[in-house]
Amino acid sequence: MDSMKTNNTNAMLSKVPEVTIYFWIIKILCTTVGETAADFLNVNLGFGLTGTSVVMGVLLLVALFFQFRAKKYTPSIYWLTVVLISIFGTLVTDNLTDNMGISLEVSTTVFSVVLMLTFVLWHAKEKTLSIHSIFTKRREAFYWLTILFTFALGTAAGDLMAESLGFGYLVTGIIVFAVIACFTVARRFGLNAVLAFWIIYIMTRPLGASLGDLLSQPQQFGGLGLGATITSAIFLLAILFIIIFLTVTKRDLVASSTEAATEMKGYAIFRQVAVVVSVLVLAAGSGYYWRHASLQDALPQAQAGQSVPAVQASPLGDLSSFKKIAEDTLSLVNAGDMSGAKTRVDDLEHSWDNAESKLKPMNKTKWTEVDNAIDKVLRQVRAVHQDAEACKTSLESLIAVTSTS
Numbered sequence: 001m002d003s004m005k006t007n008n009t010n011a012m013l014s015k016v017p018e019v020t021i022y023f024w025i026i027k028i029l030c031t032t033v034g035e036t037a038a039d040f041l042n043v044n045l046g047f048g049l050t051g052t053s054v055v056m057g058v059l060l061l062v063a064l065f066f067q068f069r070a071k072k073y074t075p076s077i078y079w080l081t082v083v084l085i086s087i088f089g090t091l092v093t094d095n096l097t098d099n100m101g102i103s104l105e106v107s108t109t110v111f112s113v114v115l116m117l118t119f120v121l122w123h124a125k126e127k128t129l130s131i132h133s134i135f136t137k138r139r140e141a142f143y144w145l146t147i148l149f150t151f152a153l154g155t156a157a158g159d160l161m162a163e164s165l166g167f168g169y170l171v172t173g174i175i176v177f178a179v180i181a182c183f184t185v186a187r188r189f190g191l192n193a194v195l196a197f198w199i200i201y202i203m204t205r206p207l208g209a210s211l212g213d214l215l216s217q218p219q220q221f222g223g224l225g226l227g228a229t230i231t232s233a234i235f236l237l238a239i240l241f242i243i244i245f246l247t248v249t250k251r252d253l254v255a256s257s258t259e260a261a262t263e264m265k266g267y268a269i270f271r272q273v274a275v276v277v278s279v280l281v282l283a284a285g286s287g288y289y290w291r292h293a294s295l296q297d298a299l300p301q302a303q304a305g306q307s308v309p310a311v312q313a314s315p316l317g318d319l320s321s322f323k324k325i326a327e328d329t330l331s332l333v334n335a336g337d338m339s340g341a342k343t344r345v346d347d348l349e350h351s352w353d354n355a356e357s358k359l360k361p362m363n364k365t366k367w368t369e370v371d372n373a374i375d376k377v378l379r380q381v382r383a384v385h386q387d388a389e390a391c392k393t394s395l396e397s398l399i400a401v402t403s404t405s
Contacts, residue, residue, distance in 0.1 A: 020252055023252060025049070031086050033212075033235045037087050039228040049094060049095060068140065082147070083239065085147055086205075089150070089155060090155045093111075099161070107152075109345060115202075118146050154209070155205060155209065161357050164360065165357055166357025169209075169223075183200055187355060191272065319402040329344045330395040333391045334392070369401060370402060
């Protein structure tokens with residue numbers, strides 16, 4: 001009887017991979033695809049944010065169905081699920097930001113709390129958070145729910161750093177890599193393995209997203225200019241190659257449960273969690289306050305006895321560069337060059353995103369007004385079935401907003 005129980009346990013244990021170098025490589029590749037594939041479907045194929053979310057949600061449910069039905073770890077099913085959940089987790093945050101107007105600060109905070117509550121509930125029910133102990137359906141459900149929240153949180157935190165706080169994707173990637181390196185070293189000096197694993201797992205999301213944006217963004221905006229299509233294709237091929245390699249070599253199979261070896265007992269782990277969470281919250285809060293204060297100090301200020309230049313008297317200062325792009329796009333639409341309009345409007349999106357950290361602190365209300373107008377332009381110009389009149393209307397509205405803002 002005990003032998004049968006052990007065999008069943010080991011069969012379920014093999015549903016998740018061993019944490020090897022291959023695990024982290026493919027995880028980062030998946031997070032990069034989550035960023036670029038969402039952009040590809042949303043922008044290049046014109047699905048729109050809502051359409052992309054629906055399609056990815058359905059595909060994710062199908063993948064999860066086969067993952068839960070599987071009797072053992074199958075690299076193709078497992079990593080397909082990770083790719084889809086990375087895309088869907090990205091879209092969850094994007095929908096909250098773009099469709100519901102929820103700030104990245106709020107999204108980051110909420111997802112942090114929700115993720116912590118998920119960990120607490122998981123541990124309360126199962127007495128472990130180790131991925132080597134996924135041998136019941138309930139633990140597997142906790143596992144995938146946690147992964148979804150890590151991708152949503154990683155997206156919100158990464159976008160907050162790169163866009164709202166204006167660090168850019170390269171600097172954000174460097175900061176996140178440094179955090180990962182610190183926890184990797186801390187693990188060797190006694191940090192609990194399970195705690196270190198989940199923190200690094202969360203951090204690889206903004207790291208992969210930064211890598212994806214660095215490769216896909218145009219050169220004039222700090223990227224390498226490969227585009228979302230080529231970047232997605234490169235990383236999907238790399239993922240496929242590694243999956244084939246792992247399927248053949250079976251180098252990431254879990255031989256036996258290592259839960260007892262990786263988890264501390266009693267209050268020791270709770271002390272570590274309390275210390276680590278406190279350090280992360282303090283570091284993140286201090287960094288946010290410092291950066292936000294720096295952005296505020298950089299805002300145009302009138303000297304004593306002097307007036308602010310007229311061009312900066314408007315709530316967001318000089319928006320002539322954005323107005324010029326809108327006018328160029330409108331001219332292309334009027335000329336019937338819808339393909340050229342779609343290309344030109346890309347400049348509008350990238351320029352606006354890069355200026356967010358400087359403009360938003362100046363007047364959040366006006367920034368939101370312009371941001372909403374730009375979103376309407378992007379949806380209309382990038383639509384699968386473009387409506388010239390709708391494009392003209394949205395562009396004219398944007399030009400009017402940028403003229404008065």
